[in-house]
Amino acid sequence: MGIVVQKYGGTSVGNPERIKRVAKRIIECRKAGNMVVAVVSALGDTTDKLIELAKQITDSPPEREMDMLLSTGEQVSIALLAMAIKSMGWDVISLTGAQVGILTNNVHTKAKIIEVSCERLKKELNEGKIVIVAGFQGVTCDNEITTLGRGGSDTTAVAVAAALKADVCEIYTDVDGVYTTDPRMIPEARKLDVITYDEMLEMASLGAGVLQPRAVEFAKLNNVVLHVRSSFNYNEGTIVKGEKEVSDSGIHREKEMVVTGVAYDLNTARIGLFDVPDKPGIAKKIFTALAEKNINVDMIIQGATRNGRTDISFTVAEDDADKALEVMKEIVEEIGISGVSCDKDVAKVSIVGAGMITNPGVAAAMFQALADENINVQMISTSEIKVSCIINKKDTEKAVKSIHKKFNLEGN
Amino acid sequence: MGIVVQKYGGTSVGNPERIKRVAKRIIECRKAGNMVVAVVSALGDTTDKLIELAKQITDSPPEREMDMLLSTGEQVSIALLAMAIKSMGWDVISLTGAQVGILTNNVHTKAKIIEVSCERLKKELNEGKIVIVAGFQGVTCDNEITTLGRGGSDTTAVAVAAALKADVCEIYTDVDGVYTTDPRMIPEARKLDVITYDEMLEMASLGAGVLQPRAVEFAKLNNVVLHVRSSFNYNEGTIVKGEKEVSDSGIHREKEMVVTGVAYDLNTARIGLFDVPDKPGIAKKIFTALAEKNINVDMIIQGATRNGRTDISFTVAEDDADKALEVMKEIVEEIGISGVSCDKDVAKVSIVGAGMITNPGVAAAMFQALADENINVQMISTSEIKVSCIINKKDTEKAVKSIHKKFNLEGN
Numbered sequence: 136m137g138i139v140v141q142k143y144g145g146t147s148v149g150n151p152e153r154i155k156r157v158a159k160r161i162i163e164c165r166k167a168g169n170m171v172v173a174v175v176s177a178l179g180d181t182t183d184k185l186i187e188l189a190k191q192i193t194d195s196p197p198e199r200e201m202d203m204l205l206s207t208g209e210q211v212s213i214a215l216l217a218m219a220i221k222s223m224g225w226d227v228i229s230l231t232g233a234q235v236g237i238l239t240n241n242v243h244t245k246a247k248i249i250e251v252s253c254e255r256l257k258k259e260l261n262e263g264k265i266v267i268v269a270g271f272q273g274v275t276c277d278n279e280i281t282t283l284g285r286g287g288s289d290t291t292a293v294a295v296a297a298a299l300k301a302d303v304c305e306i307y308t309d310v311d312g313v314y315t316t317d318p319r320m321i322p323e324a325r326k327l328d329v330i331t332y333d334e335m336l337e338m339a340s341l342g343a344g345v346l347q348p349r350a351v352e353f354a355k356l357n358n359v360v361l362h363v364r365s366s367f368n369y370n371e372g373t374i375v376k377g378e379k380e381v382s383d384s385g386i387h388r389e390k391e392m393v394v395t396g397v398a399y400d401l402n403t404a405r406i407g408l409f410d411v412p413d414k415p416g417i418a419k420k421i422f423t424a425l426a427e428k429n430i431n432v433d434m435i436i437q438g439a440t441r442n443g444r445t446d447i448s449f450t451v452a453e454d455d456a457d458k459a460l461e462v463m464k465e466i467v468e469e470i471g472i473s474g475v476s477c478d479k480d481v482a483k484v485s486i487v488g489a490g491m492i493t494n495p496g497v498a499a500a501m502f503q504a505l506a507d508e509n510i511n512v513q514m515i516s517t518s519e520i521k522v523s524c525i526i527n528k529k530d531t532e533k534a535v536k537s538i539h540k541k542f543n544l545e546g547n
Numbered sequence: 548m549g550i551v552v553q554k555y556g557g558t559s560v561g562n563p564e565r566i567k568r569v570a571k572r573i574i575e576c577r578k579a580g581n582m583v584v585a586v587v588s589a590l591g592d593t594t595d596k597l598i599e600l601a602k603q604i605t606d607s608p609p610e611r612e613m614d615m616l617l618s619t620g621e622q623v624s625i626a627l628l629a630m631a632i633k634s635m636g637w638d639v640i641s642l643t644g645a646q647v648g649i650l651t652n653n654v655h656t657k658a659k660i661i662e663v664s665c666e667r668l669k670k671e672l673n674e675g676k677i678v679i680v681a682g683f684q685g686v687t688c689d690n691e692i693t694t695l696g697r698g699g700s701d702t703t704a705v706a707v708a709a710a711l712k713a714d715v716c717e718i719y720t721d722v723d724g725v726y727t728t729d730p731r732m733i734p735e736a737r738k739l740d741v742i743t744y745d746e747m748l749e750m751a752s753l754g755a756g757v758l759q760p761r762a763v764e765f766a767k768l769n770n771v772v773l774h775v776r777s778s779f780n781y782n783e784g785t786i787v788k789g790e791k792e793v794s795d796s797g798i799h800r801e802k803e804m805v806v807t808g809v810a811y812d813l814n815t816a817r818i819g820l821f822d823v824p825d826k827p828g829i830a831k832k833i834f835t836a837l838a839e840k841n842i843n844v845d846m847i848i849q850g851a852t853r854n855g856r857t858d859i860s861f862t863v864a865e866d867d868a869d870k871a872l873e874v875m876k877e878i879v880e881e882i883g884i885s886g887v888s889c890d891k892d893v894a895k896v897s898i899v900g901a902g903m904i905t906n907p908g909v910a911a912a913m914f915q916a917l918a919d920e921n922i923n924v925q926m927i928s929t930s931e932i933k934v935s936c937i938i939n940k941k942d943t944e945k946a947v948k949s950i951h952k953k954f955n956l957e958g959n
Contacts, residue, residue: 151603185623191563192627193634200633203641204626207619211597214616215604221612222605229615233645234690278646 138260138301139169142270142292146309147366148212149179157366158219160307161265165225170260172299174270174292175216177208198243202272202282206232209269209288217267227265230255232272233280237291239273245284246273248291248353251298260299268295286347293350297357304359306346307366312373313338313345315544316397316535323539325546327395328371331378334395335361337487337521351375378489393490393497394542399535400483403433404456405513405525406463408447410473413440417470421447424462430455434483434516434523448514450525453479481513482531485523486538498522504541508533550672550713551576554586554682554704558721559778560624561591569778570631572719573677577637582672584711586682586704587628589620610655614684614694618644621681621700629679639677642667644684645692649703651685657696658685660703660765663710672711680707698759705762709769716771718758719778724785725750725757727956728809728947735951737958739807741786743793746807747773749899749933763787790901805902805909806954811947812895815845816868817925817937818875820859822885825852829882833859836874842867846895846928846935860926862937865891893925894943897935898950910934916953920945 141161148154157173165171185204189196196204213229220227236252259266270288273281283290289306296304310318311326313335318324330338332355339348345363354361354375364372411417418437425432430451438446451459460477467475491497498515501522505512510533514525526534539545553573560566569585577583597616601608608616625641632639648664671678682700685693695702701718708716722730723738725747730736742750744767751760757775766773766787776784823829830849837844842863850858863871872889879887903909910927913934917924922945926937938946951957 151600154604188563188623188627189630192566192630195634196630197633200626200629200641203629203643204623207622207626210619210622211600211616214612214619215600217612217615218601218604218608221609222607229612231615231692280643 137169138172138299139164140172140174140292140296140299140301140304141307142174142288142305143176143307143366144288144309145176145179145181147307148175148216151215154178154212154215155219157307158216158223160366161216161220162223162225165265169302172256172260172266172268172295172301173216174268174288174295175209175212176270176288177205178212178215181208181211199279202243202246202280205282206269206272206280209271213267213269220265220267225265226263227267228259229267229269230259231269232291233274233278235268235295237273237294239275239281239283241275241277241279241281243279243281246275246281248273248283248294251294253298256295256299286350289347289350290353293353293357293359293361296359297353301359303362304354305362305364306350307364308345309365309367310345311365311368311370312363313375314396316539317399320399320532321536321539323545325544327373329374329376329381330395331381331489332375333378333520334487334489335375337485337518338396338398346375381489393494394486394488394544395490396487397535397538397542397544398485398487399531400485401528401531402453403450403481403483403525404453404459404477404479405448405450405481406456406459407476407478408463408472409475410444411447412471413443413445418447420466420470421463422449424466425451425459428458428462430459430462434514434525436514436516450481450483450514480528481525482528482534483523483525484531484534484538485521486542487521489520491521492519500541501538504537505534507541508537510534510537549581550584550711551581552584552586552704552708552711552713552716553719554700554717555588555719555778556700556721557588557591557593559719560587560628563627566590566624566627567631569719570628570635572778573628573632574635574637577677581714584668584672584678584680584707584713585628586680586700586707587621587624588682588700589617590624590627593620593623611691614655614658614692617694618681618684618692621683625679625681632677632679637677638675639679640671641679641681642671643681644703645686645690647680647707649685649706651687651693651695653687653689653691653693655691655693658687658693660685660695660706663706665710668707668711698762701759701762702765705765705769705771705773708771709765713771715774716766717774717776718762719776720757721777721779722757723777723780723782724775725787726808728951729811732811732944733809733948733951735957737956739785740783741788741793742807743790743901744787745790745932746899746901747787749897749930750808750810758787793901805906806898806900806956807902808899809947809951809954809956810897810899811943812897813940813943814865815862815893815895815937816865816871816889816891817860817862817893818868818871819888819890820875820884820886821888822856823859824883825855825857830859832878832882833875834861836878837863837871840870840874842871842874846926846937848926848928862893862895862926892940893937894940894946895935895937896943896946896950897933898954899933901932903933904931912953913950916949917946919953920949922946922949 217229239246270291314324361375629641650662651658682703726736773787
């Protein structure tokens with residue numbers, strides 16, 4: 136008997152009708168001869184409603200109590216889903232994170248999983264039960280309830296799959312899989328049959344919202360095969376696995392495909408620092424000041440030096456832009472720069488592909504696609520499997536379309 | 548430092564405003580120099596809403612999953628209340644039933660408490676924290692979540708108070724205390740300063756909804772002093788304690804008071820069996836048949852025997868009446884009776900008082916009060932500290948008023 140771990144998001148279990156549909160889907164997998172563990176998120180907008188309730192009490196709720204509050208959302212889902220499955224005649228049990236033994240550190244509201252105990256899960260599976268697990272939550276060694284932060288349920292599913300050495304971890308969502316780019320923007324976008332962990336990681340970090348980077352990292356680390364697919368139909372989705380496994384499988388992947396996808400991110404802003412003294416310790420000062428305020432920096436570009444001075448630009452999430460500008464203004468004098476600018480009117484477009492490394496000229500082709508549309512590139516950043524450009528926000532759609540076409544990513 | 552356990556029902560924490568008010572009340576008790584543990588129920592109608600949600604999934608949800616579902620209600624309350632207290636500057640921690648270590652048997656939806664562990668509670672209290680405990684829930688030795696059934700939060704509070712040897716267990720509710728009778732029906736009803744466990748037990752069983760019989764029993768067994776009072780004002784409520792302690796305190800209790808209160812119960816129905824053969828084993832057959840269908844029988848009256856036959860009447864909750872009638876009809880032939888009747892148009896009025904035992908003529912005075920109003924008594928049942936009569940439902944108010952007056956229970 137194979138072991139399949141399935142994960143259903145909040146939209147998939149948004150109301151009683153949908154819960155019943157998910158129950159049927161789980162039972163089908165069980166009927167096909169698999170042991171099934173399903174990880175579920177809170178119903179629809181439950182989490183938002185609970186946060187709203189907390190806000191009515193206080194503006195700064197203690198994080199430990201937020202976890203106590205929010206973890207109830209998934210507990211409601213697992214109970215209802217187990218009821219639905221039982222009413223269809225199948226043996227089932229729901230388990231909270233604490234009951235499974237999803238051990239985390241004690242960083243409330245964004246805890247990290249340390250270990251998943253298999254004992255209880257295996258006992259229930261061996262008794263022939265379908266097991267429903269609350270996503271997003273865990274427990275510390277002191278029996279304190281924790282939550283895993285954004286995308287936590289994906290991480291729970293992958294961690295459970297890793298612990299059970301499951302054959303596959305199916306991530307059910309409201310889209311058919313991972314696309315060459317956002318299909319809502321570019322109708323020609325094509326669903327990918329397969330993608331490597333690294334590509335998926337870059338795509339996810341770059342704004343393809345279908346999977347959380349943390350969960351992909353966890354899957355890569357433990358070699359858990361992911362299957363991203365829709366809970367609304369039975370189409371095959373996108374398989375995410377290691378590079379070697381992808382090459383070995385062969386059939387799914389066109390040889391000449393150097394770029395796998397085009398991602399874009401509108402939630403970005405560019406901060407510019409002018410006439411930065413080009414001497415040791417300055418960059419450290421700038422980015423330590425930002426880190427101390429918990430501001431994540433994405434791209435960093437340092438220009439060439441003229442007369443002992445240089446320009447530095449970096450990007451942050453748009454929500455953090457004002458805070459970052461504040462921090463920079465505080466240290467203007469200390470580091471002796473001539474000025475600071477902030478531009479929220481930018482976007483980041485990126486190409487991702489494991490094939491890039493062995494194919495020169497990929498970046499050039501991307502710049503060509505942008506130039507063809509008269510789009511100015513403000514910043515460039517490259518890694519082994521991606522190239523990112525900062526452009527004017529209003530050009531985003533045009534840019535993605537042009538790049539997508541340039542690399543022949545359209546559907547057949 | 549004294550230890551005070553407080554219990555707040557769902558109405559007291561019905562919305563954010565009320566939660567803040569309860570938080571203030573708890574802090575006042577802490578400021579007065581007490582260690583405070585507050586036990587809370589689910590917000591307002593949360594439990595009803597969750598039951599409704601389950602019903603949309605299936606008509607017969609497994610009880611284990613109902614407990615998984617319903618226990619989230621109290622978990623939301625404790626988190627919000629802890630947030631409110633913290634925001635007012637006091638150190639606080641919320642604990643689920645499992646975290647406290649409220650160990651129960653495994654009878655889901657109506658579990659019984661086996662033991663309350665003090666370890667975690669004492670640790671938190673000794674660190675100077677206010678402790679908020681989820682009522683209504685516990686955990687089995689297999690780490691399964693259970694709920695305690697109707698009035699479970701009262702029971703949690705009493706059990707926690709017993710375990711901590713608290714000085715008092717304050718039960719906050721929406722009325723000022725225990726009254727001589729229902730003040731909504733009889734405006735002359737007087738609040739009692741003190742009442743014995745046994746009296747409270749009878750009052751509670753007879754329909755005075757302010758405290759659950761189970762909780763009172765638990766308090767009696769463990770000699771926990773209860774203080775039933777309103778969460779909406781600072782009036783002294785009603786103290787519930789042992790008979791010896793009540794006598795010893797003296798001051799609160801008028802010597803001549805033989806009857807403490809008058810209770811009534813409209814949720815009752817009378818089943819009559821005619822010409823029952825007066826031979827061994829018949830009563831066993833009748834009441835075993837009812838027990839097998841989980842029907843609780845309240846009063847049982849057997850008349851005198853004529854020609855080897857007798858009449859038997861008993862009362863059940865009105866909701867169970869149809870089911871009871873069904874059961875009786877099934878065994879009519881087997882036990883050879885001539886007929887069965889069912890009357891839902893009845894009510895039970897009762898007088899309760901520890902002083903009755905040593906005061907003859909109390910029952911007679913009650914019958915006199917009913918006769919004065921021309922009310923026919925259909926059934927009578929007595930115990931050491933109560934007398935109950937079944938009368939026509941439409942006469943209830945008249946009966947309670949007349950009895951209440953007869954025993955001089957009106958307020959001053």
